[in-house]
Amino acid sequence: MLTLSKAKGLALLVLFAGLFSATGCTRTxxxxxxxxxxxxxxxxxxxxxxxxxxxxxxxxxxxxxxxxxxxxxxxxxxxxxxxxxxxxxxxxxxxxxxxxxxxxxxxxxxxxxxxxxxxxxxxxxxxxxxxxxxxxxxxxxxxxxxxxxxxxxxxxxxxxxxxxxxxxxxxEKDNYKYTRGYRHVLTYSEGEWEPTPPTYAEACEPKWNEIRAFTLDSCTQFTPAPPAPYDLTPGSEFRKMLDQVYDYGKNATPEQKAIAYFWDDNATVSNIKGHLSYLSKKMTPPGHWQAIVSTIARNQKLDMMQSLQAYTFSSIAMHEAFIACWEEKYRSNRVRPITVINKLLGEGWEPYLETPPFPEYVSGHSAISASAGTVLTHLLGENVAFTDSTEYEFGHGVRSFKSIEDAYMETSMSRVYGGIHYLDGALEGTKQGERVGEWVLTKLTGKPVENKPKEDVTKQIAGK
Incomplete structure (x- = not known):
């Protein structure tokens, strides 16, 4: 039986509980x-x-x-x-x-x-x-x-x-630690890659093809067509592509230079002025495409899970494209334009963009952009127009695109305008990236994805 004092105490507790509830202290x-x-x-x-x-x-x-x-x-x-x-x-x-x-x-x-x-x-x-x-x-x-x-x-x-x-x-088990410290063996044979100015840096990640893939059956699953044979004879396929790069280096239009610089995405750009040397740090190609995901997700008002799917699937596609592309780079081991042009035509020619430190064929930016772009096109739509201001803060301007595909096609051609890739490196890199993107989508969604006709790539890039 409750005493009078206990009853009063219980009543006060009930009263205080009601007051706390009334003042908004209920559990959200x-x-x-x-x-x-x-x-x-x-x-x-x-x-x-x-x-x-x-x-x-x-x-x-x-x-x-x-x-x-x-x-x-x-x-x-x-x-x-x-x-x-x-x-x-x-x-x-x-x-x-x-x-x-x-x-x-x-x-x-x-x-x-x-x-x-x-x-x-x-x-x-x-x-x-x-x-x-x-x-x-x-x-x-x-x-x-x-x-x-x-x-x-x-x-x-x-x-x-x-x-x-x-x-x-x-x-922890993806072989990353195993691949640390390896160096690429230089042969200095005609037509094979060697370090390039201005810093003559060592080859980047020569064992990246041994990183465990998320979805690929092997690093050679999407091997591109062989590169044009090294042949400096006037009129040969290689020589014509070399002359094209040389001409862009001398006569690129303001628009072509703008395209090259917009898609530069060089993580470290060397600045050498007399005895002074320093690096400018900027965004990587994968970072650029993750930022594009953010831009389109905001434009389309995607919810958190829709955005996460776009981020995750596109990042995995780029990861796989790097493995496939890097396997080809160090297998074909093709020389960069700046090396050949300066040996053939005399020192002094410089590409508009700084040449990155690894073999030329195929274009890595072309491959990873096409892989991410293919995934995003299937997830978000074929005619998704957007304005990309990703690297405005780094002084690279703003560009608008009628579709995601339009963006990655421009990315690919930017490497030729910039003087760091031959045309077939850009073309075949794009084809490889698209095939990787389609494969990744099939694996991650469990649904087959229709292959894109390869001739479209050649026509679209050649028409840029």
Whole structure:
């Protein structure tokens, strides 16, 4: 039996509980906090932060593609429990087992878990941890303003980190560490690659073809047609392409120069002025295409999971294209235009763009752009017009395109205008990239993708 004093105390507790409820201290519903946390802009901002870190850390383009792929994979899989209509990539990509399941009956904020998984993988695979720590301070303030219950917040962050550890364990076995420290053996034979001015840097990632692929059966699965034979005889196929590059170096139009510079995407550009030498750090080709994903996703108002699919599938396509392209580069080992032109026509000719340090055939930017572009075209539409201001902050201007395909076709021709690739390197790189993109889509979606007629590539690029 309650005494009078105990009854009064119980009444006061009930009263205080009612007052707290009335003043808004009730637990936020899952619908409310998930809706706030699923703002795709948080994902886009975090993706841009990864690009900023990659630029600071000066990762080479193939390595950058690896980082983007694993970070996006973790975010995708951490978000999937809330978006079960999207397939897990476990069993669809090589050697990737299912991620740990969330706690049964537990309440989660999966958009939060997704972004935290992305950051955890990014932080582990990059160097500038301080930049991530600073970024998370501001990001966590945004999540705190969403009134996510503390137990849900902690559980969701823990799940994101659990998925990240699973993906990092997977990444640990991809041969990346094994490929460190290898050097390309130079022969200095006619027609074979050798280091190029102004820095004469060593060959970049000569063992990248031995990185474990996500989907490819082998690094030689999409071997391009053989390059034109090295032949300096006037009128030969090779000589005509060499003369074309030379002419662009001397007589490129302002528009051709604008196209070349817009798609430069050289992670490190050398600046040599007398005895002064320094590097300008800029975006890599994979970073440029991840930024294009962000632009189109914002334009189309894609939700977080739709955006994640575009980021993840396109980054995996670029990862695979680098493996296929790099296998061909070091197999054919073809000399760059600047080397041949300066030996044949006398020193002094310079391409409009700085020549990157690896063999010419095929064009890497052509291959990875076509692979990402093919994936994005199938996911987002064939006639998606957009304006790309990705590298405006680096002084490269703004360009508009009538379609994603139009963008990657222009990317390919930019390498010829810039004087760093022959025409067949650009053409065959684009063809290879498209084939890789179609293959990746088939593997990741489980649905066959119709092959693009190869002759279209030649006509479109030649018409640029």
């Amino acid at each position: 519903s899952p619908e409310e906090y998930n809706s706030r946390a699923a703002d795709p802009n948080l994902l886009h901002q975090t993706s841009k932060q990864l690009t900023t870190v990659i630029i600071r850390d000066i990762f080479k383009p193939p390595v950058a593609s690896r980082i983007y792929s694993y970070a996006n994979l973790a975010a995708y899989e951490a978000m999937r429990p809330a978006e079960t209509e999207y397939p897990t990539l476990a069993g669809r990509i090589r050697e990737f087992s299912p991620v740990p399941a969330p706690e049964e009956g537990g309440e989660y904020c999966y958009p939060l878990a997704s972004v935290k998984a992305f950051i955890a993988v990014s932080k582990a695979l990059t160097f500038s941890v301080d930049m991530w720590d600073e970024y998370e301070v501001e990001l966590n303030q945004k999540y705190e303003a969403m009134d996510i219950p503390q137990d849900v917040y902690d559980r969701s962050v823990a799940y994101g980190e659990l998925v990240a550890r699973h993906v990092l364990d997977y990444a």
